[in-house]
Amino acid sequence: MEFHGTIGGAIRMNAGAHGGQMQDVIESVTYINFGGEIKILSNKDLQFDYRQSIFSKELRGVIVGAKLKLKRGNQKEIEEKMAEYAIYRKEKQPISYPNAGSTFKRGENYITAKLIDECGLKGYQIGGAKISDLHAGFIINTGGATAKDVLDLIEYTKQKVYETFKKEIKLEIEVIGEK
Numbered sequence: 001m002e003f004h005g006t007i008g009g010a011i012r013m014n015a016g017a018h019g020g021q022m023q024d025v026i027e028s029v030t031y032i033n034f035g036g037e038i039k040i041l042s043n044k045d046l047q048f049d050y051r052q053s054i055f056s057k058e059l060r061g062v063i064v065g066a067k068l069k070l071k072r073g074n075q076k077e078i079e080e081k082m083a084e085y086a087i088y089r090k091e092k093q094p095i096s097y098p099n100a101g102s103t104f105k106r107g108e109n110y111i112t113a114k115l116i117d118e119c120g121l122k123g124y125q126i127g128g129a130k131i132s133d134l135h136a137g138f139i140i141n142t143g144g145a146t147a148k149d150v151l152d153l154i155e156y157t158k159q160k161v162y163e164t165f166k167k168e169i170k171l172e173i174e175v176i177g178e179k
Contacts, residue, residue: 008063012055013174014048018085023048030065031055038064051105051172094132097140103154104137105172112161112169113137119160126153151175 009015011029014022026048029041039061047054055063089095104112116122116136123133128145131153132138139153154171161169 007066011046011063011066012053013051013172014053015051018088021048023053025068025070027067027069029063029067031059031061031063033061056174092135094134094138094140097132097142099132099138099140100173102137102172103139104157105170107167107169110165110167115161115165115167115169116157119157119164121157121160124153124156126156129153131157 005015010022011026016022016024023043023046026043026046028043029046030038031041032038041054045054047057055061104116106112107115113136116131121131122136124131125142127149128142129149129152130140130142130145132140139150141150158169161167
């Protein structure tokens with residue numbers, strides 16, 4: 001199974017995993033604003049935060065390039081680490097089903113997936129959308145899920161977690177368009 005994403009999307013949401021995130025490697029970003037002007041922002045100007053950047057907070061435009069600052073490393077060690085991460089994902093994340101990745105953000109003092117699991121919601125399904133049995137932080141498409149199914153399942157999950165733990169969980173994915 002192949003996964004595809006864009007560097008622009010990763011920058012916009014300050015994507016991260018295993019203790020690293022985009023803000024750790026971005027030196028600068030080139031974007032085109034809606035006036036057609038080409039602009040460049042430095043790392044500090046990008047206002048990175050947990051799963052956010054200036055592009056997700058206020059700035060509108062199209063990211064067209066990025067200058068990265070990478071560290072040199074031992075090729076064999078890097079390949080081993082990549083293989084380790086691939087095994088981790090296969091064991092811990094529902095990669096055999098279509099999904100949008102981690103649906104909910106980590107809480108400030110709690111693990112959101114653990115709360116969802118403790119609510120007994122693993123496996124709960126609305127239409128073709130289902131909370132993964134493998135990892136409660138993922139909503140998977142079991143086949144034919146509609147956007148409404150996913151959004152209804154998100155709202156139901158948020159409601160149940162709030163009723164049970166008085167914690168307001170937040171989305172890591174971004175819903176665009178009409179609801």
